[in-house]
Structures are given as structure tokens and as C-alpha cells.
Amino acid sequence: MKKEKLEIQIIGLDIGRGYVKGYTEYNEAAKECLFKSVVSLGRDIDFEKFEDPIYLEVNKENYFAGILAEKEGDSPIQNLRDDKTTPTVKKLIFAALNKIAVSETVKLMIGVPKKLFTKSELSKIQSAYKGLEVEIKDKITGAYKKITIADVSVFREADAALIWHVRDKVNFEKMMCMVTIGFRTTEISCYDRNMNFIDKLSKTNELGNKTSLDYVQRTLESDRIMKSLTEIDTSDDYNDLKEIGYRNLSEKIEQDIEGMLVNLQESEVFIGGGTALKLHFNDYEVVADAQMITAKGLYKIATNTFK
Helix, strand or coil, rough: CCCCCCCCEEEEEEEEEEEEEEEEEEEEEEEEEEEEEEEEEECCCCCCCCCCCCCECCCEEEEEEEEEHHCCCCCEEEECCCCCHHHHHHEEEEEEEECCCCCCCEEEEEEECCCHHCHHHHHHHHHHHHHEEEEEEECCCCCCEEEEEEEEEEEEEEHHHHHHHHHCCCCCCCCCEEEEEECCCCCEEEEEECEEEHHHEEEEECCCHHHHHHHHHHHHHHHHCCCHHHHHHHHHCCCHHHHHHHHHHHHHHHHHHHHHCCCCHHHHEEECCCHHHHHHCCCCCCCCCCCCCCHHHHHHHHEEEEE
């Protein structure tokens, strides 16, 4: 008897320090998710006041994710490490799968900074996830999913964003650089007119939303107001301090770009990443769908990788 072919779903995952972004296209329908990169211990509460709350049971452990974890969770943990295999990242991946996985079998493309785009890092991530079977129960809806991660790979985050941004172009007249600004790092990726990667102009800078929020946090602490970075980020308060921090960050990034790219007239520079939506640039374009663009690019790369 001929074995039935598995319907494999391909998913791009951008597991950031600020937000988790996931994108997929399956059965001619696009699905995406976006939630804060925070997990915590979970418990039964009134979920009515929260929009799209995440409360899951995985491996006999109940946990919140996203804004629910930040606001109501016990011992909330923000994803701040580079490592994509920590218990926190695994919980965030499972939460993303619960949101957008339709098939019982998936293949994942996970974004990493340029500095972590190595064979050893790929091997580590594949050892953690390839072949993994996970059972996820949604504690709010009661829905249940059993998912197998058939394969997993990694790709540079800024490259993925650029590849999605130029996906419909055929001819390129200039060198292209994508600058993606995240919670803790800014990724810069450059390609020549023939879409060849330029390694010497591509790098990871320790600069991002955290840079601005650190300034706000220190200023508040001088007035004996103690707030975590995630609380400051989510809050509608302290906008005057945030604006100072974001204005300074915008200027710093523009100066860095011009210091790196000597012949700017021969380059096209695009800005992406969720933090870019908070900033104001004089000379550079913030791309459409800046927060989701890396996840979408990872999905596109995955469709070519997993054949």
C-alpha cells in the first residue's frame, strides 16, 4: 500500500528579543503572528480584558506568552539571550506554532544575527528541534495540536528582510543594504547589483530599542520609579523621555550608515525591524511591513531551501 504523502507546512520565524514574528502560506492562505517575546508561569484568570491572550500547556507545563505574560504572569522572562535553543525560546516557538501551524508536520526557517550564522550554530539548532514532536494544548480555547518539526534551518535576519523587499525586482542599479533595527541589535546586510552578499559591509551592531529604553529606565530610577524595560516599552507613559531616546538612536544609526558606506550615491539603503517604526530618519526609507518583513523573508528563503 502506497504511503500517503505528508502535507508539510513551511514557516518563517523571527524570534526577537522584543517580539516573536511568524509567517507562513499554506493552502493558498497566508497566516502570521506577532506577540511580545515574554513567557511566564501560567494560571487560570479572567482573560476577557486581554486581546488574543496566549495560555498553553506543553510537556505538562502551563505558561503564558506575550502581553499576558508581561502583565499577569508570575516570574515573567523576556527573551534577551542570543541562544535560539533556551527554554524561553522553545516556549515562544511553541506559542508561534500554536498560532499559525495548520499541518501536523512543519519545517522551520529561524532568523539569526550575522554573528551567529555559523555551521556550529546551525548544528545546535537542528539538534534541538529537528525531529521534535510537541503536543500543545490551548488552555483558553481547549484546542489541541500535535506537531512534528521535520526540519529546521537558519538564515541571516537582515538578508531575509532584503530578499523579501526586492522579491519582485529583476534588475538592480545600485548596491543594496538592509538595516534591521531590533530590540538589542541592529543588523546590516549588503548585496551588490548581482545579488551577491558583501560580507565586509555586513555586520551586527549592539544597538536597538533597548538603547533608548535604557536611557528612560535610568532617568526614571533617578526619580525612584522602578520599571522593567518591557513595562516601559508597553506603557503609554514617559513618551517625552522615549522621544529623546529614539531621536538620539535615529541620529546614531544614520551616522553609522554614512560612516560605513563611503559612496552613498551608489547605494540604496532600506530600514526595517519593529524598532524602525518608532524612529525618524531624514534620508532613508522605512520599508512597508517593517516589523514582519524578516519573518516573511525567512519564509521565502525556506521555500527554496526545503525542496
